[in-house]
Amino acid sequence: MRLVMNEPAERMDRPYARRWWALLVLCLSLLIIVMANTALTVAAPAMTEDLGLTSADLQWVIDGYTVPYAALMLLLGAIGDKYSRRGALVLGLVVFAGGSVFGYLADSATTVIAARAVMGAGAAMIMPATLSLLAATFPRAERAKAITLWTATAGLAIAAGPLVAGALLEDHGWSSTFLINVPVALLGLVGALVLVPPSRAADRGRIDYGGGLLSVVWIAALVYMIIEGPHFGWGVNAVTAAVVAGAGLLAFVLWELRHPRPLLDVRRFTDRGFAGSNLAVALFFLAVFGAFYYLTQHLQFVLGYDALDTGVRMLPLAGAVFAGAALTGLLTPRVGMKWTVTAGMVGGTAALALLTQVGSGSSYGDFVAPLVVLGLSIGLALSPCTDAIMGAFPESELGVGGAVNDTSLELGGSLGIAILGSLLATSYSGHLSDATAGSKLPADALSTAQDSVGAGYAVARGLGDKARQLTEQAAHTGDPQQAERLRAQAGQLGDGARQMADAVGSAFSDAVAHTSLIGAVILGVGTVVVALLLPGSAKPVDEPAEEDKELEPAGARQGRS
Numbered sequence: 282m283r284l285v286m287n288e289p290a291e292r293m294d295r296p297y298a299r300r301w302w303a304l305l306v307l308c309l310s311l312l313i314i315v316m317a318n319t320a321l322t323v324a325a326p327a328m329t330e331d332l333g334l335t336s337a338d339l340q341w342v343i344d345g346y347t348v349p350y351a352a353l354m355l356l357l358g359a360i361g362d363k364y365s366r367r368g369a370l371v372l373g374l375v376v377f378a379g380g381s382v383f384g385y386l387a388d389s390a391t392t393v394i395a396a397r398a399v400m401g402a403g404a405a406m407i408m409p410a411t412l413s414l415l416a417a418t419f420p421r422a423e424r425a426k427a428i429t430l431w432t433a434t435a436g437l438a439i440a441a442g443p444l445v446a447g448a449l450l451e452d453h454g455w456s457s458t459f460l461i462n463v464p465v466a467l468l469g470l471v472g473a474l475v476l477v478p479p480s481r482a483a484d485r486g487r488i489d490y491g492g493g494l495l496s497v498v499w500i501a502a503l504v505y506m507i508i509e510g511p512h513f514g515w516g517v518n519a520v521t522a523a524v525v526a527g528a529g530l531l532a533f534v535l536w537e538l539r540h541p542r543p544l545l546d547v548r549r550f551t552d553r554g555f556a557g558s559n560l561a562v563a564l565f566f567l568a569v570f571g572a573f574y575y576l577t578q579h580l581q582f583v584l585g586y587d588a589l590d591t592g593v594r595m596l597p598l599a600g601a602v603f604a605g606a607a608l609t610g611l612l613t614p615r616v617g618m619k620w621t622v623t624a625g626m627v628g629g630t631a632a633l634a635l636l637t638q639v640g641s642g643s644s645y646g647d648f649v650a651p652l653v654v655l656g657l658s659i660g661l662a663l664s665p666c667t668d669a670i671m672g673a674f675p676e677s678e679l680g681v682g683g684a685v686n687d688t689s690l691e692l693g694g695s696l697g698i699a700i701l702g703s704l705l706a707t708s709y710s711g712h713l714s715d716a717t718a719g720s721k722l723p724a725d726a727l728s729t730a731q732d733s734v735g736a737g738y739a740v741a742r743g744l745g746d747k748a749r750q751l752t753e754q755a756a757h758t759g760d761p762q763q764a765e766r767l768r769a770q771a772g773q774l775g776d777g778a779r780q781m782a783d784a785v786g787s788a789f790s791d792a793v794a795h796t797s798l799i800g801a802v803i804l805g806v807g808t809v810v811v812a813l814l815l816p817g818s819a820k821p822v823d824e825p826a827e828e829d830k831e832l833e834p835a836g837a838r839q840g841r842s
Contacts, residue, residue, distance in 0.1 A: 286474065286477060286478050288479075289478060289479050290479070291417070291483060297418050302472075304415065304419075304427050305472070306476050309465065310373075311434050311438070312438045312465070313377065313438075313462050314403075316442035316461075317346065317442075319441075320442035320458045321343060321442075321458065322442070323446045323447050323581070323588040324458040326581070327455040328342070328455040331455060332389060335390075338394075340513075341394050344504075344698075347504055347508070347694075348501055350691060351500050351501070351504050351695065352405075352496075352497045353406075355497075355500070355684045356490075356496060356497060356544070358409035358680035358681045359488050359680060359681050359684075360680075362413065362678060362680035362681060365481050366417065368479070369406045370410035370469075374470045375470065377403030378403075378462060378466035381396070381400060383396040384397065385459040385460045408683065408684075409684035412428075412671060412686060413480070413682065413683045414480055416671050418478060424671070425668045429606045429664040431664070432602075432667060435663075436599055436602025436660060437602065439573060441592075442592075443577060446592065447588035449461065482676060482680075487542065488544070489537075489540050489542060491536060491540070492537050496533055499528075506519055506522035511702070545681055545685065549673055553816055557622075557814030558666040558667075558669040561662060561663075561807075562663065562690050562693060563692055564803070564807035565625070565629060565693065566690050567693040567694070567803065568697060569629075570694035570695075570698050571701030571702065571800055572797070574698050574701065574702050575793050575796060576636075576648065577595070578734055579639070579648075582789065583789055584644070597649055597656065598653070600656065601657045601660065602659050602660045603660065604657060605659060606660035606661075609660060609664055610664075612661075618666070618669060618815065621662065622661075622662045622666055623808060625658040625662025626658070628654050628655075628657055629654075630801050630805045632654040634798075637797045640787075670685060704796045706733070706792075709733075709788050712791045713730060713788035714731065716784035720780060721773070722777050726740050726743075726744070726781070727740075734785060737789075744775075745774070748774035755767035755768045
């Protein structure tokens with residue numbers, strides 16, 4: 282057996298024998314780039330405390346990864362198509378591992394943000410390469426099944442990130458959550474060279490670098506606007522980004538319409554199935570990332586679970602994703618993607634609707650059903666959409682196809698965190714103000730508590746600590762009157778601490794319910810639009826499509842969409 286797999290997928294006269302092992306490598310590569318974001322959600326409190334991060338710093342620690350990741354995917358996907366898809370995967374894993382080491386060594390907000398940006402650039406190489414290599418390696422008859430497993434891996438990573446990070450945070454600092462990527466990336470790198478066949482487009486031609494540059498500009502500006510506006514206000518930076526995004530998108534579309542070999546043929550979006558599939562992916566990840574953003578906070582801050590316990594309690598989501606993926610493998614060939622995708626989006630809407638029942642007395646048990654329904658919905662809806670998006674591209678543009686799917690995913694996720702996160706913060710602040718109306722809490726303490734649920738509980742702890750200090754002073758003073766005054770002050774502060782903690786928990790629970798309602802409305806309306814866009818099944822169950830009648834070698838599919 283050859284140590285390094287050198288036979289290109291396009292030259293094989295039969296399906297690659299070790300394609301399922303290759304899929305394992307591709308899924309492993311996908312796993313770490315999704316975990317890089319979800320693991321950060323449980324490491325953020327420790328990082329904030331250690332580095333003294335402001336809310337703006339923390340937001341850019343999270344989103345410093347997102348901007349280069351989303352902006353670079355289209356161009357890097359096209360470069361991978363032309364030169365080497367496996368090479369893009371390998372280089373991406375090296376860059377990602379390097380950024381992770383940089384993050385492990387970081388000791389300030391600036392260096393952590395820079396490390397996350399390097400990781401985002403690596404992820405922009407890895408993500409489209411995984412899908413393009415999958416499509417190039419698997420015959421059409423097996424591609425849907427392979428994409429289903431790929432999608433299920435993304436669902437697993439959503440829950441695995443907090444679990445692994447939580448386990449590390451039991452005995453190590455927040456920086457260890459960066460280092461876990463390194464051995465996985467190295468394993469993926471070795472696996473890519475040994476098990477994944479090289480692949481590149483036979484007739485890609487010259488790359489449309491003009492369109493690539495415009496895509497980087499408008500997507501980066503759009504993501505920046507999505508982050509900056511809702512979180513930091515619609516000042517000069519956000520408005521400028523909005524103008525650049527709009528102008529850049531218009532220039533990109535006009536350029537691509539006139540270019541003889543465009544980076545992305547934007548006319549594909551006039552196809553209902555293609556447009557509907559991309560919209561479904563974006564809307565679904567808007568809901569998933571937005572819900573994940575506030576569910577992890579509720580479990581950690583309101584219900585008081587530590588990082589590891591939070592990760593364990595997200596596992597029902599991962600298990601349900603695999604169950605949903607198994608269901609879509611059975612249902613889609615029988616009823617068509619329109620119905621499985623619509624059913625998945627209806628399920629996602631129902632999961633968010635269930636979260637509107639969250640209240641101050643809710644326990645973890647109240648979250649299990651929404652997590653399970655959301656996981657089942659992810660498994661049902663996403664793999665048929667990904668399969669449809671990839672199927673719209675010829676062999677020469679598989680990397681671009683993967684990038685389009687992943688850009689829709691990332692833009693949806695960014696919108697989810699920005700829109701639902703902003704609504705959550707506004708709702709929480711308003712509910713907390715109402716809950717503490719008429720109290721004798723200091724105005725500056727209330728203002729600080731309104732910043733976030735973590736800040737609110739920190740204020741409550743601070744009041745409690747001060748109450749205990751006054752109680753100790755009263756016990757050691759020799760003046761009875763002074764001792765009485767100190768005990769009275771301690772009692773007031775203790776009551777204030779309890780009142781603040783109760784108010785914070787109640788306000789955040791109400792904010793989760795309110796934000797979930799808005800999310801359910803957005804996804805519900807989107808479900809109707811997607812259902813109208815997606816075409817019905819074009820073939821009966823017992824009549825396989827022409828390309829499914831035999832397991833074609835990858836090389837026989839060139840030019841097929």
